[in-house]
Amino acid sequence: MTDAADLTAKLIRCPSVTPIEGGALVLLADMLTAAGFEVQRVDRNDIPNLFARWGVKGANKTFGFNGHTDVVPPGDLGSWTHPPFSGHVEDGVIWGRGATDMKSGVASFVAAAIDFVTETPPDGAVVLTITGDEEGAGRDGTRALLDWMDAQGERMDVCIVGEPSNPDVMGEMMKIGRRGSVTFHIAARGVQGHAAYPHRAKNPLHALTRFLNELIAEPLDQGTDHFDASGLQITSIDCGNPASNVIPEKATAVINIRFNDLHTGASLTADLAERARKISEETGVTLTLEADISGEAFLTKPGPFVDLVRDIVTQETGRVPVLSTSGGTSDARFVKDHCPVLEFGLVGHFMHQVDERVPAAQIHQLKAIYQRILKEYFE
Template sequence: MSPHSETARQLVRDLIRCPSVTPQDGGALGLLEERLKPAGFTTHRLRFTETGTPDIDNLYARIGRGAPYLVFAGHTDVVPPGDTAAWRFDPFSGEIADGQVWGRGAADMKGAVAAFAAAALDYAAANPAFKGSIGLLITGDEEGPAVNGTVKLLQWADGQGERFDHCIVGEPTNTEALGDTIKIGRRGSLTGELIVHGTQGHVAYPQRADNPIPHMLRLLAALTEPPLDEGSQRFDPSHLEILTVDVGNPATNVIPAKAHARFNIRFNDLWTPETLEAEIARRCTAVTDGGHYELSFHPCNALAFVTEADHFTDLAVEAIAAHTGRIAHFSTSGGTSDARFVRAYCPVIEFGLVGETMHKIDEHVSLADIDTLTAIYREILDRYFA
């Protein structure tokens, strides 16, 4: 086992042992800072706040000077473990068994954070006079509202004059085996609310009431059919999913006065939030006189984007192939990630571990994959600064 693989194995266990359920840090960022600072990294701990959202700790670390500047981005916060009694091991124990490391965040994404931190430490130690810079952007808010995390960390870095050339986000991108997928983009996400107003009344006298539920059903049918589009060159079709329909009616003999629905759209690069909102409003207007409903949208901070293939994506594919024998394919599938914020500052790709167990009971990843991912990140650094 190479020294950087051994470092990554220990670091992922130590990180898992930090109970960093969003918005709690659990000591994870301090642990990383303790590893990076003695090795020559300049570090900044940054706490961002905003009314109505949790205060969040973040970490920015850099070693080297000038360009080119390659930055790794990731998060140490994790989703709640759920029923801890259902886990094979304590979800914050970092237990090793059957060639796997077990615990909440092993796949998403403490494993990748450990791997790129170990690779950066190893490269900097072996190349003390390398020309360029290596950075780490680590947040504790990716699994939460994503308000006081990466977006503000990037704004702060930009205000300090930090200029990134490329970024790798360590999200668990692979579906079946390490090395099968690189994310080069993500769909956008837009959430909307629909309220239909009726007139409450007795079910035995419907002529004296106006039931909002049939109106709501017609509106929701118009939102889902026909499909928004058939997809684009790099993206699957946009998709609207109804999340909830509520009337708050516990009675069996009362027609409700109001119905409320929430929906989310994962949209491709054929749309912007503005054009999508206009299309949803058009569909609603087409099936009602407009006087019985309210349509609103949540603020959108997740736009569809794609990173064009270039020498950097080629370099990543070659490094992955060198250690896995697989030719990674480019994908834009899945949910949102903090790459949506990074893309405003520099080209960004995502590559991490296999995501099969992320957010599940008994989340775990292969130790061999931790070793290989660390070696891939190290290979990317070698090639990038060659």
């Protein structure tokens, strides 16, 4: 039997701060190869990624798991009770960077997959996609794996992303979708002048703040059946002007929108661009914007796959998980273009914190849930 908690500690001891591999994928590759998986490194632009498949390519049923071994920087080492890459184990708790997010999740599905195919070889295939670029830009991580899979004719029929999904206790929540996210950088260019002679200038701040006020005057929507209302936040306004008697020539702002399935990144971009065009015409101040769409809203509708996972989680934990679309973004936003995807993992209390840690009992429970999902999926 593969000990997922012990594997978690070993992975924590690999200092895999994005984009450094740190030995984590090498460790997993060796384990999976020994268990009969076909293993392939799929690095792109020096970003490390791992693909592993047990069973034949193109099998009638293929179950997938996705996760990441890269972690955020530990910060001030002196603030940690135990060194962040020690994998310290004490009183049934494993300490270290990545203990929650998400080396424990990877260890759980790797251990579950190895034991499942060893003890009860299925009529089908199990695919694991593990990236070293989830905490970074994400351009050459899971995206690279999926691009490579498409080129090679590799497929997953369904996939679980093992990110922490439970707010407080195991079994209370699983993610069946995520909001989209788009960041807009707005630039306003007017005419500089003396504050006492505003008729000789065009104040970019007046046009910019009018634009922003219109955006926050009314909600973008009221939400949908599975999503809360979309949210818009102004995160920066600046003009770099140190003088109180000078109307500046330029001003900038940044806003972030977390949007539901009533919108797309493109539709929001078009809406804001039209608003900016009208204000530019009326004020003579040129408003331009650049959009950075980091993910679209998506939903895996309740059905056989969602029901299977929800029923097993309920039976194993005694709690019926809420089907949620809350939170930020994850690599599920890429997987959803490949196959139906949901997220279920550990409790996320300590992710990205100093003294990140996880109870070993949670890891064992998560492995058991994953292994049972595999068993019942192939039955």
